[in-house]
Structure formats: C-alpha cells, structure tokens
Amino acid sequence: MTTDAKVDAAAEAALRLATTSTETRNEALAAMATAIEEASGEILTANAVDVEQAERQLAAGAYSQALVDRLKLTEAKLASIVEMVRSVAAQPDPIGQTVSARELAPGLDLYEVRVPLGVVAAVFESRPDALVQIAALGAKSGNAVILKGGSEAAESNRALHGVIAEATPMLPAGWSALIEAREDVETVLGRDDAVDLVMPRGSGEFVAHVEASTRIPVLGHTEGVCHVFIDADADAEMAAAIAMDAKTQYPAVCNAMETLLVHEAVAADMLPPLVEQLQQAGVTVRGDAPTRQVVDIDPVTPDDWRTEYGDLELSIGTVGSLNAAIEHINTNGSKHTEAIVTDDTGRARRFMEAVDAASVFHNASTRFADGYRYGLGAEVGIATGKTHARGPVGVEGLTTTKYYLEGEGHRVAEFSGADAAAFTHRETPDTAW
Amino acid sequence: MTTDAKVDAAAEAALRLATTSTETRNEALAAMATAIEEASGEILTANAVDVEQAERQLAAGAYSQALVDRLKLTEAKLASIVEMVRSVAAQPDPIGQTVSARELAPGLDLYEVRVPLGVVAAVFESRPDALVQIAALGAKSGNAVILKGGSEAAESNRALHGVIAEATPMLPAGWSALIEAREDVETVLGRDDAVDLVMPRGSGEFVAHVEASTRIPVLGHTEGVCHVFIDADADAEMAAAIAMDAKTQYPAVCNAMETLLVHEAVAADMLPPLVEQLQQAGVTVRGDAPTRQVVDIDPVTPDDWRTEYGDLELSIGTVGSLNAAIEHINTNGSKHTEAIVTDDTGRARRFMEAVDAASVFHNASTRFADGYRYGLGAEVGIATGKTHARGPVGVEGLTTTKYYLEGEGHRVAEFSGADAAAFTHRETPDTAW
Numbered sequence: 072m073t074t075d076a077k078v079d080a081a082a083e084a085a086l087r088l089a090t091t092s093t094e095t096r097n098e099a100l101a102a103m104a105t106a107i108e109e110a111s112g113e114i115l116t117a118n119a120v121d122v123e124q125a126e127r128q129l130a131a132g133a134y135s136q137a138l139v140d141r142l143k144l145t146e147a148k149l150a151s152i153v154e155m156v157r158s159v160a161a162q163p164d165p166i167g168q169t170v171s172a173r174e175l176a177p178g179l180d181l182y183e184v185r186v187p188l189g190v191v192a193a194v195f196e197s198r199p200d201a202l203v204q205i206a207a208l209g210a211k212s213g214n215a216v217i218l219k220g221g222s223e224a225a226e227s228n229r230a231l232h233g234v235i236a237e238a239t240p241m242l243p244a245g246w247s248a249l250i251e252a253r254e255d256v257e258t259v260l261g262r263d264d265a266v267d268l269v270m271p272r273g274s275g276e277f278v279a280h281v282e283a284s285t286r287i288p289v290l291g292h293t294e295g296v297c298h299v300f301i302d303a304d305a306d307a308e309m310a311a312a313i314a315m316d317a318k319t320q321y322p323a324v325c326n327a328m329e330t331l332l333v334h335e336a337v338a339a340d341m342l343p344p345l346v347e348q349l350q351q352a353g354v355t356v357r358g359d360a361p362t363r364q365v366v367d368i369d370p371v372t373p374d375d376w377r378t379e380y381g382d383l384e385l386s387i388g389t390v391g392s393l394n395a396a397i398e399h400i401n402t403n404g405s406k407h408t409e410a411i412v413t414d415d416t417g418r419a420r421r422f423m424e425a426v427d428a429a430s431v432f433h434n435a436s437t438r439f440a441d442g443y444r445y446g447l448g449a450e451v452g453i454a455t456g457k458t459h460a461r462g463p464v465g466v467e468g469l470t471t472t473k474y475y476l477e478g479e480g481h482r483v484a485e486f487s488g489a490d491a492a493a494f495t496h497r498e499t500p501d502t503a504w
Numbered sequence: 505m506t507t508d509a510k511v512d513a514a515a516e517a518a519l520r521l522a523t524t525s526t527e528t529r530n531e532a533l534a535a536m537a538t539a540i541e542e543a544s545g546e547i548l549t550a551n552a553v554d555v556e557q558a559e560r561q562l563a564a565g566a567y568s569q570a571l572v573d574r575l576k577l578t579e580a581k582l583a584s585i586v587e588m589v590r591s592v593a594a595q596p597d598p599i600g601q602t603v604s605a606r607e608l609a610p611g612l613d614l615y616e617v618r619v620p621l622g623v624v625a626a627v628f629e630s631r632p633d634a635l636v637q638i639a640a641l642g643a644k645s646g647n648a649v650i651l652k653g654g655s656e657a658a659e660s661n662r663a664l665h666g667v668i669a670e671a672t673p674m675l676p677a678g679w680s681a682l683i684e685a686r687e688d689v690e691t692v693l694g695r696d697d698a699v700d701l702v703m704p705r706g707s708g709e710f711v712a713h714v715e716a717s718t719r720i721p722v723l724g725h726t727e728g729v730c731h732v733f734i735d736a737d738a739d740a741e742m743a744a745a746i747a748m749d750a751k752t753q754y755p756a757v758c759n760a761m762e763t764l765l766v767h768e769a770v771a772a773d774m775l776p777p778l779v780e781q782l783q784q785a786g787v788t789v790r791g792d793a794p795t796r797q798v799v800d801i802d803p804v805t806p807d808d809w810r811t812e813y814g815d816l817e818l819s820i821g822t823v824g825s826l827n828a829a830i831e832h833i834n835t836n837g838s839k840h841t842e843a844i845v846t847d848d849t850g851r852a853r854r855f856m857e858a859v860d861a862a863s864v865f866h867n868a869s870t871r872f873a874d875g876y877r878y879g880l881g882a883e884v885g886i887a888t889g890k891t892h893a894r895g896p897v898g899v900e901g902l903t904t905t906k907y908y909l910e911g912e913g914h915r916v917a918e919f920s921g922a923d924a925a926a927f928t929h930r931e932t933p934d935t936a937w
Binding site: 086089090173175179181188189263267268279282283286288289290306309312313315316320321401423424425427428429430431432433434435436438439440444445446456457458459461462463471472473474475476477478479480481482483484486487494496 | 862864877
C-alpha cells in the first residue's frame with residue numbers, strides 16, 4: 072500500500088473511530104496486550120535481527136552501546152510493555168467527557184465535549200516500546216495513528232505492528248499504519264488535508280525540520296536543558312541528593328539536569344563536597360568564574376549553558392540572587408523542567424511562577440517529569456512548546472473538543488435588534504451531554 | 505522601533521505579565537474602556553480619514569459597500585466596543601486556575617495550573633473593533649499581543665492602539681505592539697524564538713500562506729462552509745425558520761449557511777415553499793438533480809459544494825439518508841459549524857457525533873457559533889483546526905498549562921529498582937495550588 076493510501080485509510084478510519092464505544096477501544100487494548108504476550112517469541116526473533124545489525128554498527132563505531140541497549144527487547148521488557156498497554160486500558164476514557172455545559176438561553180444548551188483529534192502521525196527513535204506506547208494511547212483516545220520508528224528497529228517495529236494490527240479487527244481497518252522510509256515521512260508531512268497532528272521525537276534540528284516543512288500542527292518533543300537551582304536557604308543534604316539524582320540516576324534522558332545553579336551565599340559551603348560527590352560518580356564538571364573560586368574545575372563556555380549533554384557532564388553556575396537564577400534559566404533553558412531547592416516557600420513560589428517552563432519543581436528531582444510518574448499511564452512525548460498540550464502528554468493531549476448545541480428551533484434573529492431576547496449564559500457544570 | 509525590537513519587548517513583557525495579579529489586569533481593562541470613551545472624538549476623526557479613503561476606493565469600484573460599512577465607526581459602535589472591554593474584564597480570570605491536582609506519592613504533589621501563552625500575534629481584517637477585542641482578551645489572559653490590522657483601517661488602528669497603550673502603564677511596557685506593513689508580518693512569522701501563537705484571520709489562502717511560512721503554531725480562522733440538514737422527520741416550520749436565519753440573517757459571516765441538505769422523503773413537500781421564501785429574500789439558489797425535480801432552479805456545480813459565498817447564494821442538495829448527509833458534510837464541509845433539524849433525538853445524536861466539525865447543532869441556526877453568544881465574552885476568532893483550541897476562541901484559548909511539583913526532597917532513585925517506593929497517583933481535585 073502506498074503511503075498516501077495509508078493516510079487515506081487512516082483518515083477514513085478516524086471518522087469511524089470517533090464513534091466507537093469505550094468498551095470497543097478497551098477491548099482492542101486488551102487484545103493488543105494478549106497478542107503481544109502470545110507472539111513474544113516471534114517479536115524477540117525479529118528484535119534479535121535488529122540487535123545483531125546494531126552490534127555490527129557498534130563494532131564499527133557507528134552506534135553507541137546506549138543505542139544498542141535501548142533497542143534490545145527481553146522477555147522482561149516485553150512484559151513491561153504489555154503491562155503498560157493494560158495500564159493505558161485502565162485509564163478513564165477521555166472521549167465523550169463533558170468539559171463544560173452552559174445554558175445560552177431557555178431551551179438552548181451548549182456542551183463542550185472531548186473528542187479524538189483524528190489522525191496522529193508520530194516519528195520516534197529507536198526504542199521499539201515507543202511504537203506500542205503510541206499505538207496504545209491512540210487506540211485509547213480513538214485516534215488513527217501513523218507510525219514511523221527508527222530504521223535500526225525496522226524488524227522489531229514490523230513484528231510489533233503486525234501483531235497489533237492483527238489483534239484489533241474490532242477497530243476500523245487502517246486505524247494504525249506503519250511507514251518505514253524517510254520519503255514516507257515527507258509524504259505524510261504534505262498531507263495536511265488528512266493528518267491532524269504530527270509528533271516528532273528526536274533532536275532539536277529534526278523537530279525544527281518538521282516544523283519548517285509542514286502545515287500540520289506539530290507537538291514537538293525536543294531536548295531538555297534542565298536546571299536545578301540551590302537557593303540560599305536550601306537544606307544542604309536535600310540539595311545534594313536532588314542534584315545527584317537529577318544528574319546521575321539516568322543521564323541519557325531529556326529530564327536529567329544539565330546545569331546546576333547555586334546561590335553565592337552557600338556556594339563555598341555546598342559546592343566542594345557536592346562536586347567531589349559528582350566527580351566520584353563519574354561526572355565531568357565545569358564552572359563559571361565564581362564557581363571556580365571555590366572548586367578547582369574547568370571553565371564553562373557560553374555554549375555549555377545551552378547544551379543537552381545527555382551524559383555524565385554538568386555545567387555549574389554561581390548566581391547572586393533568586394532573580395539572577397530565574398533570568399539565567401529563562402535565557403538558556405529549553406522550557407522543559409526546572410527545579411529549585413529551598414526551605415523558603417515564598418521564594419520557591421516566586422521561582423516557580425517566574426520560570427517559563429512546562430514543569431517547575433520545588434524540592435524534587437527534575438527526573439520526575441514523565442507521563443508515567445505524573446499518573447498519565449504512559450506518554451507520547453514531553454511537549455516543550457506551549458500550544459495544545461504541554462509537558463508529558465498522555466491520552467488527553469490526543470483529544471480536542473467539539474461544541475454540541477441543543478435547541479428547539481432557535482434563530483439568531485430572535486436575539487438581535489430592538490426586541491432582542493437576552494442570553495442567560497448560565498453555567499450548568501454537572502450536566503453531561 | 506523596528507519590528508524585531510517590538511517582538512523582543514513583547515517577549516520581555518510577557519515574562520512579567522505572567523506574574524501580574526488579576527486585579528492589575530482588570531484595572532488595565534477598566535482603564536482601556538474609560539480611555540476609549542474619553543478619546544472617542546479623536547478616534548472618530550481618525551476613522552473618518554480611513555472611511556473617506558475607502559469611499560474613494562468604493563467609487564472607483566475597488567472596495568465593496570460591505571467593507572466600508574464594517575470599517576466605519578460611530579458613537580454607538582464605540583460604545584459597544586467599550587461595553588465589550590468591560591464584559592471581558594467581568595469574565596473569570598483563567599490565569600492561576602488549578603486544572604488538576606494529584607498526589608504522586610506522600611509529600612509529592614503535582615498541580616496543573618493555567619498560565620498565559622506568552623506572546624500572541626494576530627493578523628486581522630478591516631474591522632477596527634477587532635484590534636480592541638484581541639488586545640482586551642490578551643490583557644485579560646496575561647499575554648503580550650502583536651497586532652496587525654487591515655491597511656484600510658490604518659488611521660483607526662493607530663488611534664485605538666495609541667489610546668490603549670497610553671491607558672495601561674500598569675502593564676509591562678511593550679505588552680501591546682502595533683505593526684502595519686506586510687513585511688513586518690513576515691518578520692514576526694520568522695520569530696519563532698519569541699512568538700508563541702499566530703492567529704491569522706482572513707481567506708483560506710492567507711491562512712495557508714501563514715501556515716506554510718512559519719514554525720510558530722497557527723490558530724487558523726478560515727472560511728465556513730456550513731450546512732443545515734433537514735431530516736425526514738423535521739418540523740417543517742422550524743426547518744424553514746432555521747434555514748432562513750442561517751442564510752439571510754447576516755450572510756457575510758463565516759457561520760452563515762452555504763449549503764442546504766434535505767432528506768428525499770420530505771424534499772417534495774418542504775422545498776417548494778422554502779425556495780420561494782429564500783428567493784423572496786433575495787437568495788440565488790442552485791440545486792442538484794433530485795432537487796431540481798421538485799423546484800425549478802439552476803444546477804449546482806461541484807465547486808459550489810465547497811464554496812463560501814458570504815452572500816445571498818445557496819446550494820441545495822437532496823440526500824437519500826442521514827448517512828448520505830453526514831458523508832456529504834464530512835467530504836465538503838470546512839469543519840466549522842453544521843446543523844441538523846429533526847424531531848428524532850437518536851438521529852440527531854448520530855449526526856452530531858459523526859459529523860467532524862468544531863460545532864454541531866440540533867434544531868438551532870448555525871449563526872449561534874460565536875464567542876459572545878457562546879458566553880465567552882468575546883472571541884479572537886473561530887478556530888477550524890483541531891489542535892489547541894477549537895470553535896470560538898475566548899480567553900481560555902490564549903492560555904496554556906504549567907505543571908508545578910511540590911516535594912520534600914524526593915528523588916526518582918527511591919522509586920526505581922528492587923525496593924522501589926510506589927506511586928499513589930491519587931487525584932485531589934479540590935486542592936488549589
């Protein structure tokens with residue numbers, strides 16, 4: 072089937088999906104979970120082909136060990152994927168929820184109701200579990216999905232997608248489509264007549280390329296240049312523990328800390344032991360001039376402040392005030408996740424309100440920014456833009472709303488001119504459509 | 505000031521606006537309303553210059569009377585603009601509202617809170633009241649605004665914008681910027697580093713041009729090809745009244761009906777008197793073959809089905825079933841506003857759920873699709889896309905959300921591995937941040 076035919080089929084399926092029941096969509100998720108369990112041998116065999124090729128690339132120096140690790144499926148990883156599908160099924164159904172209800176005039180009632188977006192296209196990296204996660208969130212929210220994974224995971228994705236498509240005859244044919252070539256992505260990006268949202272995950276450049284080359288709305292998942300700011304009255308032990316967690320618990324991910332800011336009032340006390348602890352954990356640290364007056368480390372460059380290392384590297388800055396910390400973050404951050412460690416709740420609130428980011432934390436590690444940890448069941452990505460959905464995006468980010476108006480023959484002419492009837496505009500919040 | 509400098513100032517102002525109080529923003533709106541009242545002479549004088557030039561263009565055949573009418577301000581129109589600003593001030597403040605609250609684990613609480621988008625750029629047509637409406641909604645929702653009106657209204661816009669800017673010293677300088685040249689719009693479209701949303705109002709081609717030439721998210725206000733479907737068991741009198749209202753009450757606007765669909769079971773009864781009534785009101789009607797078997801009118805062309813006449817013109821189609829009506833609309837409509845007239849609530853619900861549009865009405869005129877009538881106070885436009893905001897967009901469409909997480913030193917490491925602590929994910933809906 073051509074990519075255009077897949078897009079047409081997805082658009083056709085989306086219209087039907089919009090009227091499927093909660094039960095049908097949950098049934099489909101249950102069937103997906105069971106089918107993945109039953110086909111685990113077949114899926115692991117396909118994955119082994121991808122892993123073997125990736126290991127050859129690793130030996131040739133083209134791939135990193137981290138990529139091979141992310142690519143590799145095991146019985147345990149498959150079990151957690153199945154568990155994730157079941158947890159998405161267990162989430163409340165967003166579709167059909169009445170968001171607001173308002174009487175406009177006697178007998179004229181307006182309802183704003185949550186409905187699927189339609190067709191969602193996702194372009195993601197080498198982890199094969201991403202395919203299942205996005206398909207599961209799509210089925211739950213009544214959207215047709217067009218999936219493009221990393222070429223390193225081609226065999227795994229083909230196997231997983233085949234299992235999912237075969238397991239879901241209760242959903243309209245073509246609701247889930249797999250595309251594989253880069254040209255197919257360009258074809259999809261040109262189909263703003265049929266595709267309602269594109270979700271690119273990957274580098275900033277890749278997301279920028281997608282944004283620049285399509286009229287379809289883009290929900291970008293780009294890099295995270297996340298900060299932890301240790302304020303003047305932070306608890307030293309808590310501050311160190313949060314900084315260590317944010318930097319070292321899983322440095323490859325977008326919600327890991329890339330820059331540590333420390334208030335000058337506590338820099339001399341806190342930095343020497345913390346830098347030692349970081350270095351012992353294998354972290355390469357760099358600092359600005361005031362930082363290097365209290366710890367003997369290499370200097371940062373201006374580029375460092377805007378770099379997502381994704382690795383055991385860290386820039387440290389010493390700032391003279393809360394406002395200087397806020398300004399540094401608003402200038403250099405990527406609006407992903409920022410944290411302050413302080414015992415002063417007033418200063419915490421000032422920081423949280425003034426920092427422009429999807430997530431802002433007080434006395435907690437940046438690593439909590441994640442759909443599963445936020446209680447969303449799963450995530451299609453973390454949006455760093457401001458429109459449509461922001462931060463970790465679960466099923467609700469795959470929905471839109473629709474206005475239903477129930478009248479009794481109402482005409483606008485009655486509400487115009489000299490003897491105009493008046494609108495009541497009375498909220499009726501507990502009324503479901 | 506260059507356009508780039510205006511954008512920079514707006515971005516700077518947006519960061520400060522995000523932390524202004526409800527009182528300050530409402531004060532600004534009150535001051536705007538009073539200042540417009542007090543400067544009415546000055547504003548009307550400026551408007552007279554625009555109107556005089558427009559009348560010269562009208563005489564030369566370049567402008568329509570409708571354009572001149574929309575452009576012309578009067579004391580009464582100014583009073584209704586002032587009234588609109590005060591009604592926006594009276595709306596509840598969306599900023600700071602807690603959208604959801606959830607305990608992730610003991611002592612770790614997540615809040616999703618409504619915040620301003622940041623910088624919103626609007627490009628709108630010749631009605632000078634649009635400028636005030638968008639500035640008012642921007643101030644209410646804590647957004648900086650960049651405004652580009654029609655060149656026909658240049659003097660009026662300059663006067664109104666001057667009054668608004670001068671009346672609002674309580675808001676950060678540069679929160680509202682006026683740009684005038686087409687090149688300035690291109691400059692703004694290139695500033696995806698600073699502008700968070702673009703709202704183009706105008707023709708489909710103009711919106712498409714904007715979407716194709718910027719990486720900034722676009723909230724498009726395009727045409728409305730709206731339908732009324734008269735079902736087999738519609739009340740004949742109600743059906744005719746709704747059709748007349750939807751077509752003739754104000755044909756120039758996007759929520760007017762462009763196509764009437766009639767179920768074949770009632771076409772022979774209902775169409776002859778209704779077509780006569782439409783023709784008496786000056787409407788030019790065209791029909792498909794089955795329609796022309798019962799009324800003597802010109803044939804429609806395939807293009808007619810997708811045309812927004814914006815005038816006293818109408819296409820009529822006779823369909824064999826509810827599903828045929830749904831399919832016609834999903835194929836030819838612009839996803840704006842669609843209506844069914846029927847006494848059968850089951851069939852109404854089928855239509856409403858299956859039709860893919862921002863607003864779907866039962867027994868009411870399509871003309872109700874409007875921010876003021878919906879109870880939103882005012883609107884920045886009617887969004888026909890599906891992401892971010894859909895249908896008439898009021899203050900809420902100018903907001904996004906931000907996640908605040910309050911912890912007590914929580915680290916992700918505690919929730920990982922063998923002795924992992926469990927997430928509680930307990931909704932705490934009544935907890936405000």
